Amino acid sequence: MSHLTNEQLTKLKESLQHEKSDLERHFSADGNAQGQEESLRVSTGELSAYDNHPADVGTETFERSRDMAVDDNLERRLEEINSALDRIEDSSYGQCAVCGRDIPYERLEAVPYTAYCVEHTPERNVSDYRPVEEDVITPPPKGAGENRQRDAGNFDDAEAWHTLEKYGNSDSPAMAAKRNPTDYDSLTVEDD
Structure with missing residues (x-):
């Protein structure tokens, strides 16, 4: 001192x-x-x-x-x-x-x-700390356009709903917007 x-x-x-x-x-x-x-x-x-x-x-x-x-x-x-x-x-x-x-x-x-x-x-x-989730997040693709996600290897395109719908959803024939559906498969967009 x-x-x-x-x-x-x-x-x-x-x-x-x-x-x-x-x-x-x-x-x-x-x-x-x-x-x-x-x-x-x-x-x-x-x-x-x-x-x-x-x-x-x-x-x-x-x-x-x-x-x-x-x-x-x-x-x-x-x-x-x-x-x-x-x-x-x-x-x-x-x-x-x-x-x-x-x-x-x-x-x-x-x-x-x-x-x-x-x-x-x-x-x-504090800014040196990054959440652990960032280790698994893929970086956003470069550029713009309709096919940019396909080029980046990510799944996010206009047909996503059609692909996911094959696995089912919360709709039931009783709640369907269509009149008189016969089964779950007739509820899909592809059925139109």
């Missing part, structure tokens, strides 16, 4: 303590973290989710997951702040955890809980 003056260190420590008290106040006011321990029925005050439109339940689910993500981020920040306060106590604050070089005061002023210099900051780039 030799590169930090007592005044700078005091200012950074006060900043960390202020942010820590704000975060602790957030979690104590939350009670059980935004009602996440409660069931969806209890948190919405509804007796049942069945009488609601699915979008209502979807909105509530989205809000709960967003709150959980925010709380996870704030919990991580609180852990980093506590760790920074511990480093102040053991005189290792202001030194990079990887290379041991002094972290510039300006960086500590901007991110007082950091344990890394700029060069060794761990990446937290």
Whole structure:
């Protein structure tokens, strides 16, 4: 900590303590973290989710997951702040955890809980995470035109329904648009 003056260190420590008290106040006011321990029925005050439109339940689910993500981020920040306060106590604050070089005061002023210099900051780039589904999705075909899917090796053409209809559908002779169908095979488009 030799590169930090007592005044700078005091200012950074006060900043960390202020942010820590704000975060602790957030979690104590939350009670059980935004009602996440409660069931969806209890948190919405509804007796049942069945009488609601699915979008209502979807909105509530989205809000709960967003709150959980925010709380996870704030919990991580609180852990980093506590760790920074511990480093102040053991005189290792202001030194990079990887290379041991002094972290510039300006960086500590901007991110007082950091344990890394700029060069060794761990990446937290969310855009690097890609869903596992993307590993199996075929890329879209190049170009345009009627036969582009056939050229790309994908199945998506105008005759798709005719091919799939051979395997049956939910129509029954009783519900058919045709008058007096005799069997399931007479319901197909090909029968026309």
